[in-house]
Amino acid sequence: MKKKIKYTLTFILNLGLLFGLLACRASNAVEAIDENTLFSIPYGNFEEQISISDLNSVGNCRFGLAMRDGFFYFINGQAKKIMEFNSYGDLLTLFYNEDSEIAKYLEKSNRPDASVHNVISFPFDYPGQIVVDSQKNIYTVCSIPRERQEKSDDGAMLYSQNVLRISRNGSSVDYIGQQGPGGTPFPFIKNIYTTDKDELVVVSKTSSGVIVYWYGIDGFLKYMIPIDDKKVPTVKGIDENSEVFQTVENVIPNISAYKLYVKVDYYSTYFDEESRVQSGVNYVQTNLYELDIETSSYEDPVTIPPYEESVVADYSRLTYKIPYDFLGVTKSGWKFFIVKTENGFNLEIIQNESQRILRRHIDVNHEDVLFNSMALSPEGLLSVLYIEKENARVSWYRTDSLIESLIK
Numbered sequence: 001m002k003k004k005i006k007y008t009l010t011f012i013l014n015l016g017l018l019f020g021l022l023a024c025r026a027s028n029a030v031e032a033i034d035e036n037t038l039f040s041i042p043y044g045n046f047e048e049q050i051s052i053s054d055l056n057s058v059g060n061c062r063f064g065l066a067m068r069d070g071f072f073y074f075i076n077g078q079a080k081k082i083m084e085f086n087s088y089g090d091l092l093t094l095f096y097n098e099d100s101e102i103a104k105y106l107e108k109s110n111r112p113d114a115s116v117h118n119v120i121s122f123p124f125d126y127p128g129q130i131v132v133d134s135q136k137n138i139y140t141v142c143s144i145p146r147e148r149q150e151k152s153d154d155g156a157m158l159y160s161q162n163v164l165r166i167s168r169n170g171s172s173v174d175y176i177g178q179q180g181p182g183g184t185p186f187p188f189i190k191n192i193y194t195t196d197k198d199e200l201v202v203v204s205k206t207s208s209g210v211i212v213y214w215y216g217i218d219g220f221l222k223y224m225i226p227i228d229d230k231k232v233p234t235v236k237g238i239d240e241n242s243e244v245f246q247t248v249e250n251v252i253p254n255i256s257a258y259k260l261y262v263k264v265d266y267y268s269t270y271f272d273e274e275s276r277v278q279s280g281v282n283y284v285q286t287n288l289y290e291l292d293i294e295t296s297s298y299e300d301p302v303t304i305p306p307y308e309e310s311v312v313a314d315y316s317r318l319t320y321k322i323p324y325d326f327l328g329v330t331k332s333g334w335k336f337f338i339v340k341t342e343n344g345f346n347l348e349i350i351q352n353e354s355q356r357i358l359r360r361h362i363d364v365n366h367e368d369v370l371f372n373s374m375a376l377s378p379e380g381l382l383s384v385l386y387i388e389k390e391n392a393r394v395s396w397y398r399t400d401s402l403i404e405s406l407i408k
Contacts, residue, residue, distance in 0.1 A: 030346065032361045033397045039089025041074075041392040045101055047117070048091045050392050051079035064128035065373040065385040065394075068136065072394060074385065075140055077126040082138060082166070089394070095120055095138070095166060118170030124162070128373065129191055133198040136168040141189045142175065150185060156207055159185040163192060163202060165219065176200065178213060180220035187211065195255040196331065196378070209248050212260060214293065225260065225293050227251060232264050233298055235285060242268040244284060250326040255378060260291045261335065263304070263326040286323045288335065288352075302352045307339045324348050328376035334403055336376055340366075347382075349399065356406065362397060 042049050052061055062077025071092070074083045080097035095118045096102045106117060124142030131139050142164045150159040162175040162185055177183025186204050193201040199222075202213040208230070214223040229247050236244065249263045266284040287301035306321040324337035324346075337348040344364040350357050364372075364386075371387035380400040386393050 030359050030361045032363050033347070033399065033402070035363070035395050035397060037393055037395045038072075038087050039085070039394055041085075041089070041394070043391060045079070045105065047081075047094050047096075047102055047106065048083075050074070050076055050387075051101070052387070061371055061387065062126055062128045063371060063373050063385060063387060064126070064130040064140070065375045065383060066130045066132050066138075067375050067377055067381070067383040067396070068132040068134075071132075071136075072383065073130055073132055073138060075126045075128050075130045077128055080124075080126065082126070082130070082140065085394075092116060093170070094118065095170060097122070097124070118166075120164075120166070120173055122164060122173065122175060124164060124175075127161070127189075129189060131192050131194050133194040133200075134196070135198060137198070138166040138168075139176075139192055139194065139200055140164050140166075141192060144185055148185070157187050159187055161186045161189050163189070163200065165200075174219075176202075176215065176219050178221065178224075180215065180218075183221075186213070190250070191252075193253050193255070195253060201253040203251050210251050212251055212253070212293075214253070214258070223258070223293050225291075227260075227262060227291075232262065233287070233289065233301065235266050235287070242270070242282075244268045249286075249323070252326060252329055254290070254329065255331055258293050260293060261326070261329055262289045262291050262298075263287075264289065264301075265323045283321050283323060288326075302350070304337060304350065305348070305357070307341075307346055307348070309341075327374065330376070330380040330400075330403065331378040332380070332403065334380055336380075336382070336399075338374075342366075347399070349403070358402065358406075360399070360402070 043052055045051050064075035066073040070087050072085045076083065079102055080100035081102055082095040083091060084093040085091055093116050098119050098121050103119065124144060127141050127143055129141040142162050143160055144162055162177050164175050166173050174181050177185055186202060188205045190203045190205050195201065198217055200215040204211045209228045212225040213221060216222045227248055232246055232248060234244060234246065244266055246264050246266045249265050252261045254261065263286065265286050267281045268284050270280040270282045286304040286306060288304055289301045290299040304324060306323050308319055308321055310317050310319045322339055324339045327336040327338045329335050333351060335350045339346050345362040347360045347362065368388055369386050373385045375383045380403045382397040382399045384395050386395065
């Protein structure tokens with residue numbers, strides 16, 4: 001009886017989210033969020049500038065952004081440096097590799113602001129992921145030298161990355177591997193997070209899904225949670241003949257509890273009606289599960305409505321359903337999902353406990369923006385680093401104020 005009631009409540013919740021989405025569509029408008037441009041960063045090789053070699057191949061650049069308490073932290077992977085700015089664009093702290101170009105420049109100069117410079121001796125390259133905890137300790141993903149990389153026994157997986165940990169004042173620098181400080185390298189790291197207890201969470205991609213490493217405040221491993229694509233909960237297909245398969249698109253920790261939010265996208269095989277030959281796949285749906293890592297149990301899912309785009313061709317209209325990417329979760333439980341559109345990005349913000357769903361748009365001219373990096377704060381403020389042709393700019397969108405207005 002309890003199980004039946006539980007499923008009924010889940011159905012009502014998903015129905016409420018769907019009605020919320022339909023209500024947004026009925027108005028035939030998605031409200032845009034105002035962009036607040038904070039400051040710009042010029043390109044160049046000096047300490048307060050961003051280094052980039054070829055803007056025509058900027059897709060391969062290694063940039064990352066984190067924001068904490070109004071301070072911004074940038075990874076400039078090509079220049080092997082980490083920069084801290086205030087909201088006015090003033091450089092507060094610079095961390096850099098001792099073998100980088102900026103190290104050679106600073107060695108020859110007598111800069112009055114040398115106190116902001118911190119040398120890192122670890123010979124790492126920075127792919128772009130970065131996060132900062134409440135004590136302003138910095139964590140960033142590093143690709144280790146080839147001679148230190150390892151392979152799995154079957155050769156299917158490469159262990160090539162570690163997490164560099166830098167104390168607030170730069171007095172302590174070490175790296176975290178799978179087991180903790182000084183541990184073996186990780187497989188490819190999708191992203192890193194810190195919780196409200198300042199515990200580090202590392203999400204790595206594997207050939208079969210995702211592995212999540214959860215560390216204590218001392219940096220040593222507390223939990224290792226493998227999430228296999230084939231072992232997550234399944235759903236039924238569109239018809240009896242179709243085969244459904246699923247993929248774990250993203251996993252993000254609950255910053256206040258030992259739980260994970262697991263986003264799963266479901267697809268089914270598509271058969272041509274005349275030849276009865278499989279000719280493609282259809283998107284079915286997206287579910288968001290909460291996984292209790294202490295009990296290894298999934299809670300009932302919330303179905304995430306997809307983004308829909310219509311195309312008119314030959315006097316007919318085709319509607320495509322596209323799953324959103326999972327961007328993050330606030331400490332109050334709002335889930336952020338995002339999808340790129342022709343003229344910017346669409347946000348879908350869901351609070352399943354209150355059965356609320358918000359849809360907003362971010363206006364961006366993709367022809368002007370060559371690369372972007374987004375960061376969602378625990379309060380729900382969305383910050384973005386835009387790499388453009390002339391310079392880089394930092395903006396934020398007050399989605400936190402939008403959420404606060406609904407809570408009151």
